[in-house]
Amino acid sequence: GAVVSQHPSWVICKSGTSVKIECRSLDFQATTMFWYRQFPKQSLMLMATSNEGSKATYEQGVEKDKFLINHASLTLSTLTVTSAHPEDSSFYICSPEPRGGEETQYFGPGTRLLVL
Amino acid sequence: EDQVTQSPEALRLQEGESSSLNCSYTVSGLRGLFWYRQDPGKGPEFLFTLYSAGEEKEKERLKATLTKKESFLHITAPKPEDSATYLCAVQTSYGKLTFGQGTILTVHP
Secondary structure: OOOEEEEOOEEEEOOOOOEEEEEEEOOOOEEEEEEEEEOOOOOOEEEEEEEOOOOOEEOOOOOOOOEEEEEEEOOEEEEEEOOOOHHHOEEEEEEEEEOOOOOOOOOOOOEEEEEO | OOEEEEEOOEEEEEOOOOEEEEEEEEOOOEEEEEEEEEOOOOOOEEEEEEOOOOOEEEEOOEEEEEOOOEEEEEEOOOOHHHOEEEEEEEEEOOOOEEEOOOEEEEEEO
């Protein structure tokens, strides 16, 4: 199956700092990137959708100025949590959609963020 | 609004005891229904995609089926290594995935 990497796998930061999470599709090109978050014992919730080279579309209730998404290339997307607060502590997972629309929807291994 | 409901929330089985997980959905314009396995602290691992009512797919001890309103994930003779959270998600014509809450499966030896 396709390989998707996320970095870092976990991060602890102080309240008020910014954290950048990278998502790479290692063996395919992704024209669309989905970013999800998952709170403990809950399912995945879509945060935003981005297409390479254009602005991301955010789901209702997700602040676009707080969660900055950059999808500058077909193999790399970044999510930056700006001025993080404890309530942003969550498991962030990316999902790149392969160009050509394969039936499989791949997910990254996730990044655990803990804001103190 | 698209909705996905999974049941039961948790399921405990003895090794070898077959059972089924349910995923009920209401969506406008179903593009596909996905099943994933998720282990603690990891991203979802793809299992199956189903596109139309009547479709079935199998992989080892797992078989997924689809009707117009629900999908079942049948587990035959499960083993302890099958213990995980099983997630169901529906994809609309816009490409967005809407997930259910998941079923936590525990298989005891």
